[in-house]
Amino acid sequence: MRHLERIRDRAKGIIWLNPETRPFWDTGDSVMGERGASVTA
Numbered sequence: 907m908r909h910l911e912r913i914r915d916r917a918k919g920i921i922w923l924n925p926e927t928r929p930f931w932d933t934g935d936s937v938m939g940e941r942g943a944s945v946t947a
Contacts, residue, residue: 910941 914920924931924938931938 910920922941926936926938930936931942932940
C-alpha cells in the first residue's frame with residue numbers, strides 16, 4: 907500500500923482500470939476497497 911501511495915504522490919495521477927463492479931469489490935482475492943483509498947475518481 908505504501909508503494910502505491912508513493913507513486914501517487916510523485917505522479918500526476920493514477921488511472922486504475924477495474925473490470926469488477928463495486929458489489930464484487932473485496933470478495934474472493936479482490937482488495938479493491940483497500941486500493942481505492944489511495945486513488946480518487
